[in-house]
Amino acid sequence: MAAGRKDSFFGYWFALRGWVEWVGGWGISRALFLSLLFIGLLSILSIFIPNLTSFLTGWLIGTAPVWLPIMLIFAAWGVWMSYIQNLWRSKLDTVLLEIKLPRDIMKSPRAMEIAITGFHITSGEITYIQRHWTGSTRPFFSFEFASFNGEVHMYVWVWEQYRTVVESQLYAQYPDIELYEVEDYASVYQFNPETHICFCTDHAYTPRSDAYPIKTYIDYELDKDPKEEFKIDPLAQVFEALSAMKQGESMWLQIVFWANARDxxxxxxxxxxxxxxxxxxxxxxxxxxxxxxxxxxxxxxxxxxxxxxxxxxxxxxxxxTMERNLGKLPFDVGIRGVYIADKKVFSGPALNSLRQIWRPFNNPGYLNQLRPTRGMNIFDYPWQDWKRIRWLRVTQRYFDAYRRRSYLTRPYVGPTQVMTPEILATIFHPPSRTIEAPGLARISATKAEAPANLPK
Structure with missing residues (x-):
């Protein structure tokens, strides 16, 4: 008999869950649907139980000394952590470094993997006082691609105090690149909703958990250092998509990460x-x-x-593949992208290229995929966004989060996935000369020391 009741309960539960998912598939808020369902059930019960409203009101008031302090403590704790972390972050000096690429890069992405390993830093939040009183966090970094009218740039965003760490790691593996401090393009850009259209998205692992990685440079045999004419670098598609931006179009990609230490x-x-x-x-x-x-x-x-x-x-x-990555240092990673264009030149295909920009790295068969999620991807039906009010609000939040490089810390904490240096190096590394995207500028000369036998 008990088993029958249990089966009946789970049957009702899964039926309700199916209805909730079906309603959500039509772009209707699941929370709104459940709230209306709850109110409807209470209304029906109040017909059969005349004093239900007064009973529930009295019960809530009577039990308030139990649940109200708990709710207030949790709310106050969240407000305190947001305040103290934002206060601590406001005192940090940050710098945006642009990577200037030489004409020839012969190294495989394995060199970038070794460099990224040096970014695995866990100091800054070791003690309870550091985390919950001073608001400090472990350092996080941001790898970025940005295309302005088809002109492609690569950046590294870093705290000023860790600038030498980043420079030494990158120069050690790529001595011919040049790192220049530049003005933050995201902070100086002014978005005008009257003249611009913006599409924002995150990219996250799906459909499997982050125990399953995506394709890496090892799957493309770039670790074997083949001849230049035989190299197949999936990052070429990313650079081509960025180079395809026309006058009045911009596309930005941001990869925010820090050491996986407290998960x-x-x-x-x-x-x-x-x-x-x-x-x-x-x-x-x-x-x-x-x-x-x-x-x-x-x-x-x-x-x-x-x-x-x-x-x-x-x-x-x-x-x-999983066991190979298990032997490497893990990072928590959040990925977002932004496509901005003048209303006159806004392009649907360009928008779709942003959504599918990581497709060359996907393995839908038995590993994982980086698929678009959140952002504007939730707006499929007109009733989801009346007069584009939510669209504009999401745009403003994404711009603010992008400028702050906020993905792992307050105020904009998003869903992350775990990636190793092998995976990060696959989706961000100085491209070899096999990638000849038209918008990718390179340094015309190669740096070299003067010969030792020059006359004095």
Missing amino acids: KRRKKGAWLRWENRWENDVKDEVELIRRASATPWMDESGIERRGFPNPTWSQREQMQ
């Missing part, structure tokens, strides 16, 4: 012990795949036994 989960079988979430999620996924690859068999006594693992090709690739 924990409760250890299985223990209440007060914690472990790194991503690391153990990867181990769990590998174990699930390994178990799924073992074909069960029946012994002589009729008992089912688990067979020896015999993974398929895709299962083997999944396990090898």
